[in-house]
Amino acid sequence: MHPILKLVSQRLALGLLLLLAASALIFVGTQILPGDVAASILGQSATPEALANLRAELGLNEPALSRYFSWLGSAVTGDLGTALTNGQDIATSMGKRLGNTLFLAFWAAVVSVPLAIFLGLLAVRYKDRWPDKLISAVTLTSISIPEFLIGYVLMYFIGVKLGWAPSVAMINDSMSLGEKLAAIALPVTVLTLVVLAHMMRMTRAAILNVMQSAYIETAELKGLSSFQVISRHAFPNAIAPIVNVVMLNLAYLVVGVVVVEVVFVYPGMGQYLVDHVAKRDVPVVQACGLVFAAVYILLNMVADIVSILANPRLRHPK
Amino acid sequence: MQDQLDYLAKRASAGKLSRRDFMGKASALGVSAAAASTMFATAAQAMTPKKGGDLKIGSTGGESTNSLDPATYASQVPYHNGRQFGDTLVEVSPTGEIEPRLATSVESTPDAKTWMFKLRQGVEFHNGKTMTGDDVLKTMERHSNEDSKSGALGVMRNIESMKVEGDTFSVTLKDANADLPYLMSDYHLIIQPNGGMDNPAEGVGTGPYKMEVDEPGVRHMYTKHANYWGDDGHFDSVEILAINDATARTAALQSGQVHLINRLEPKIAGLLSRAPGVQVQSTPGRGHYVFIMHTNTAPFDSKELRLALKYAINREEMVEKILRGYGSVGNDMPINAAYPLFDGSIEQRMYDVDKAKEHYAKSGHDGSPIILRTADGAFPGAVDAAQLFQQSAQAAGIPLEIKREPNDGYWSEVWNKQPFCASYWGGRPVQDQMYSTAYLSSADWNDTKFNNPEFDAKLLAAKAELDGEKRKALYSEMGQLVREEGGLICPMFNDFIDGVSDKLVGWEVDPNGELMNGQVTRKLSFA
Numbered sequence: 109m110h111p112i113l114k115l116v117s118q119r120l121a122l123g124l125l126l127l128l129a130a131s132a133l134i135f136v137g138t139q140i141l142p143g144d145v146a147a148s149i150l151g152q153s154a155t156p157e158a159l160a161n162l163r164a165e166l167g168l169n170e171p172a173l174s175r176y177f178s179w180l181g182s183a184v185t186g187d188l189g190t191a192l193t194n195g196q197d198i199a200t201s202m203g204k205r206l207g208n209t210l211f212l213a214f215w216a217a218v219v220s221v222p223l224a225i226f227l228g229l230l231a232v233r234y235k236d237r238w239p240d241k242l243i244s245a246v247t248l249t250s251i252s253i254p255e256f257l258i259g260y261v262l263m264y265f266i267g268v269k270l271g272w273a274p275s276v277a278m279i280n281d282s283m284s285l286g287e288k289l290a291a292i293a294l295p296v297t298v299l300t301l302v303v304l305a306h307m308m309r310m311t312r313a314a315i316l317n318v319m320q321s322a323y324i325e326t327a328e329l330k331g332l333s334s335f336q337v338i339s340r341h342a343f344p345n346a347i348a349p350i351v352n353v354v355m356l357n358l359a360y361l362v363v364g365v366v367v368v369e370v371v372f373v374y375p376g377m378g379q380y381l382v383d384h385v386a387k388r389d390v391p392v393v394q395a396c397g398l399v400f401a402a403v404y405i406l407l408n409m410v411a412d413i414v415s416i417l418a419n420p421r422l423r424h425p426k
Numbered sequence: 427m428q429d430q431l432d433y434l435a436k437r438a439s440a441g442k443l444s445r446r447d448f449m450g451k452a453s454a455l456g457v458s459a460a461a462a463s464t465m466f467a468t469a470a471q472a473m474t475p476k477k478g479g480d481l482k483i484g485s486t487g488g489e490s491t492n493s494l495d496p497a498t499y500a501s502q503v504p505y506h507n508g509r510q511f512g513d514t515l516v517e518v519s520p521t522g523e524i525e526p527r528l529a530t531s532v533e534s535t536p537d538a539k540t541w542m543f544k545l546r547q548g549v550e551f552h553n554g555k556t557m558t559g560d561d562v563l564k565t566m567e568r569h570s571n572e573d574s575k576s577g578a579l580g581v582m583r584n585i586e587s588m589k590v591e592g593d594t595f596s597v598t599l600k601d602a603n604a605d606l607p608y609l610m611s612d613y614h615l616i617i618q619p620n621g622g623m624d625n626p627a628e629g630v631g632t633g634p635y636k637m638e639v640d641e642p643g644v645r646h647m648y649t650k651h652a653n654y655w656g657d658d659g660h661f662d663s664v665e666i667l668a669i670n671d672a673t674a675r676t677a678a679l680q681s682g683q684v685h686l687i688n689r690l691e692p693k694i695a696g697l698l699s700r701a702p703g704v705q706v707q708s709t710p711g712r713g714h715y716v717f718i719m720h721t722n723t724a725p726f727d728s729k730e731l732r733l734a735l736k737y738a739i740n741r742e743e744m745v746e747k748i749l750r751g752y753g754s755v756g757n758d759m760p761i762n763a764a765y766p767l768f769d770g771s772i773e774q775r776m777y778d779v780d781k782a783k784e785h786y787a788k789s790g791h792d793g794s795p796i797i798l799r800t801a802d803g804a805f806p807g808a809v810d811a812a813q814l815f816q817q818s819a820q821a822a823g824i825p826l827e828i829k830r831e832p833n834d835g836y837w838s839e840v841w842n843k844q845p846f847c848a849s850y851w852g853g854r855p856v857q858d859q860m861y862s863t864a865y866l867s868s869a870d871w872n873d874t875k876f877n878n879p880e881f882d883a884k885l886l887a888a889k890a891e892l893d894g895e896k897r898k899a900l901y902s903e904m905g906q907l908v909r910e911e912g913g914l915i916c917p918m919f920n921d922f923i924d925g926v927s928d929k930l931v932g933w934e935v936d937p938n939g940e941l942m943n944g945q946v947t948r949k950l951s952f953a
Binding site: 263267370371375 | 484489490491492493498627639641642643644645667668669670671673674677678680681682683834
């Protein structure tokens with residue numbers, strides 16, 4: 109077997125194993141949440157009989173292990189069950205929210221990843237001169253301010269005072285792509301500011317590391333311009349750590365944007381999860397946990413595989 | 427008098443008051459006939475509502491777990507949803523009278539045990555069917571049967587039997603209740619086709635707006651129902667956006683993305699009232715913030731200790747610092763002037779260090795810290811209020827220890843379980859309902875474990891009393907019993923604070939609920 113295929117399949121298997129472990133953790137986590145599911149559904153006026161009926165109906169009297177496997181079994185076949193609180197099909201209602209979250213993450217990535225890499229290259233080109241210092245200072249400042257604060261500040265100045273963009277980012281199906289993009293302008297800006305510094309700094313560090321190599325010196329001696337040296341010779345060899353940090357940030361854009369979603373009232377997964385945790389709607393919480401875990405593991409796996417593929421020693425084995 | 431005149435003028439302009447009635451009522455207020463006539467003409471002309479436009483409301487209290495089933499309504503967005511697509515049999519007017527809706531008139535037998543609602547004819551549901559007596563009966567059955575999870579179950583428990591004859595729906599009660607029409611105005615009791623037995627969450631009713639989009643926790647969109655029976659409801663469409671974050675809600679109003687918002691935070695309200703293009707409407711309501719003690723649990727089983735704590739709280743300071751003036755002081759009973767039949771002559775309890783010390787000494791409490799549980803979610807500013815309480819009690823030598831609880835699970839683990847905690851009440855349309863819900867010894871939500879046979883007897887007597895004066899006297903005695911003996915420390919009644927765009931006209935003060943008792947989409951219009 110080709111070593112790359114072997115490595116990739118190993119990674120895939122490991123990813124699945126990780127997901128399985130995550131599912132067990134999620135299940136255990138939701139079991140030890142304080143408060144009884146049946147009691148929280150029925151509320152204060154629950155009678156003992158109604159509680160007993162509901163517990164039987166929900167299968168809460170079964171041992172935890174068999175409940176775990178039956179849940180896992182149906183989740184694997186795509187059946188996530190129905191929400192306890194409003195009886196809606198979880199896969200349908202979550203699919204919509206997940207779509208929104210991915211939409212926001214996608215556009216934030218489209219803006220932030222090229223920008224971060226470009227700024228990183230620029231910083232290397234002007235290393236230790238004012239553009240480098242300015243870029244570092246600005247991005248480090250923006251990552252140091254809590255995202256909700258950036259959100260509120262932008263909302264106040266750009267949304268309320270200047271009126272350039274809507275202050276709440278509510279999108280729905282009847283809007284055109286242009287309207288949707290206008291609606292998410294502010295959250296995309298906030299997310300970009302939050303993830304920019306990390307990716308930019310990593311790009312800068314990785315390329316600077318490569319710049320110490322002998323072949324860079326050769327390239328310089330060949331008479332290439334410094335930007336060409338960076339983009340043609342240094343960047344391809346620094347791609348592995350850069351992809352790693354980009355993927356980590358993409359994962360953040362999907363699973364970590366709860367705060368930004370709440371601030372801008374964006375109808376994504378974050379708010380959906382929070383609502384259901386508050387109501388002890390365990391099937392939904394479990395499903396959300398599983399989806400978040402899968403996204404996280406998937407993106408990290410992609411990062412691993414890309415860095416493997418980027419390594420010529422692995423691509424061209426002797 | 428000016429308030430009353432303004433109110434009459436608004437009623438006249440909304441078409442709710444005929445010229446003749448207006449003249450009569452205005453002259454009763456001492457206005458000359460000529461002046462009254464001019465006023466009527468101005469009011470009617472100036473405020474003929476303009477039709478059309480798309481109204482957007484930003485509301486807190488919307489979760490992705492919400493359903494359109496009226497039985498499940500427990501927060502603001504579902505409440506406003508019901509107001510759009512649904513109608514109740516009767517509604518409570520801003521001045522506290524019963525107004526006809528799907529019932530055109532209400533009558534009772536002299537013993538207040540059987541009530542007859544004459545149903546409006548030719549009312550069409552959004553699915554094209556005509557409303558019948560059977561739909562009404564089925565609705566009430568769904569909310570009152572044994573396994574109902576309806577929020578209105580409490581008010582339906584007293585019903586013995588219901589029946590429909592011709593166009594009259596009649597209700598027979600186990601115990602007489604002079605306030606039954608008020609109970610039937612409960613916002614959960616929306617008349618649905620076949621009572622909602624088939625599909626309770628389909629969002630079909632007889633209201634002015636027809637449901638188009640239902641995305642729980644995100645938005646709900648309605649368009650004007652062409653065959654609506656009433657003459658109110660002036661907008662082409664209404665959209666309710668769930669904006670739970672107070673800052674985002676305020677920003678949305680200021681940037682013109684929405685026209686109305688509810689639950690303005692008191693500390694923001696003062697600033698917002700100076701902003702251009704928006705108005706802050708503060709409405710005294712019946713909601714109140716409370717600290718509740720279980721009267722059956724030591725040390726709160728001592729009346730002296732309860733009185734000591736009641737004298738040890740500084741109500742004026744709380745209204746000023748927690749409500750920033752958007753509210754009024756409480757008097758350790760759940761009733762204020764916003765209720766019909768309120769007795770304003772009951773003495774106001776004040777912060778009194780000496781009396782607090784005296785009662786505390788008499789209680790013989792051992793001086794160990796008294797644990798007061800609170801959480802941010804108990805009411806806005808509950809943690810700060812508990813700290814103010816701790817300081818004012820400290821001055822009287824009463825040691826309070828604040829235990830801060832997580833918001834999550836507060837209503838299931840702390841409220842109604844722990845002997846001393848912070849909480850809030852939304853108020854009810856009438857005194858009877860408030861007392862029956864939370865102070866009758868057998869009530870589920872008797873969160874002070876108040877058990878006073880004399881009080882219970884008076885409550886039952888007042889229910890059957892159709893004579894207003896006698897009922898008022900009974901309610902006054904009951905209020906004083908709760909104030910003296912009860913486990914309720916009520917420092918303040920909070921106002922409803924709503925934000926309204928200048929583009930809207932027709933606002934009126936309605937103490938029954940936020941956003942004009944949810945009637946904004948019916949009564950307001952674009953200027």
